[in-house]
Amino acid sequence: MTHSDFQIDPQAFWQVLEPAGTFERAPHGGHKGFFPAELPDGRQLGLPIRVLSGGERALASLIVNQASFTVSDALAKALAEKASAFRPDVVVGLPTLGLTLASQVARALGHSRYVPLSTSRKFWYEEERSVPLRSVTSPDQQKRLYVDPRMLPLIEGRRVLLVDDVISTGSSIVAGLKLLKLCNIEPVAIGAAMLQTTRWREALSAESAGICERVVGVFETPALAPTPEGGWLPEN
Incomplete structure (x- = not known):
């Protein structure tokens, strides 16, 4: 996955594991569009950010049967x-x-x-x-x-x-x-x-x-x- 916007390219999520360190864990200004989860070996998986009702909180999402x-x-x-x-x-x-x-x-x-x-x-x-x-x-x-x-x-x-x-x-x-x-x-x-x-x-x-x-x-x-x-x- 690259820096695809979830709203524009939703099918790109859960498809690719990126090398360790590809994405910052706390970038300036925050994560936009996706959150990088880190596997035990350091590889990263971009997860879409789903905003909850009210817009004051959000969660990273995983739908495993849509993953590659x-x-x-x-x-x-x-x-x-x-x-x-x-x-x-x-x-x-x-x-x-x-x-x-x-x-x-x-x-x-x-x-x-x-x-x-x-x-x-x-x-x-x-x-x-x-x-x-x-x-x-x-x-x-x-x-x-x-x-x-x-x-x-x-x-x-x-x-x-x-x-x-x-x-x-x-x-x-x-x-x-x-x-x-x-x-x-x-x-x-x-x-x-x-x-x-x-x-x-x-x-x-x-x-x-x-x-x-x-x-x-x-x-x-x-x-x-x-x-x-x-x-x-x-x-x-």
């Missing part, structure tokens, strides 16, 4: 390397965008398959093994999160890594934790490509004490505040 294979593979490999310290036996993916990343992470870990959770109820699913789910990107949609009962033998008594694409408010992860708890499963770790701000920590801590110490992300992005020059910098 090169980028999504790199994110999956980096997450698998971090998650490997927890020795997961199986990866469980959260819908919708977490499924793309979860399958790639499972492959990067050397697994032959992964277990997808679902918001689409099949007739053999069990309602008692489901929980409400609300996504920060689709707040008006009331959904339920299900586990296919036929998949339970793959995760029962196993070391489970729960994966989503982005952790923001923590609501999707909390739903995943609640559903797994109904199956008597506590994940050994939680993984995501992007940890967006730190708002999620309170929600996860309230659901499971100590779980935040077992969350791993490829990179973190801050809340952004506007600058007088029309750019955006990390909020103090």
Whole structure:
């Protein structure tokens, strides 16, 4: 990605990883159009800046199923390397965008398959093994999160890594934790490509004490505040 403006060239985002140091982390006047996230190896990924209602805050955005294979593979490999310290036996993916990343992470870990959770109820699913789910990107949609009962033998008594694409408010992860708890499963770790701000920590801590110490992300992005020059910098 180059210095494309998101409004002019939106399809250019999430397609290319730039060498370390390509973009300044705190340029004079702030970031304009995109925010450079930094992978563990120093490479940078330009993320579009999405301005929130009111215009006083903004967030960097990642939609992993729109990323190039090169980028999504790199994110999956980096997450698998971090998650490997927890020795997961199986990866469980959260819908919708977490499924793309979860399958790639499972492959990067050397697994032959992964277990997808679902918001689409099949007739053999069990309602008692489901929980409400609300996504920060689709707040008006009331959904339920299900586990296919036929998949339970793959995760029962196993070391489970729960994966989503982005952790923001923590609501999707909390739903995943609640559903797994109904199956008597506590994940050994939680993984995501992007940890967006730190708002999620309170929600996860309230659901499971100590779980935040077992969350791993490829990179973190801050809340952004506007600058007088029309750019955006990390909020103090």
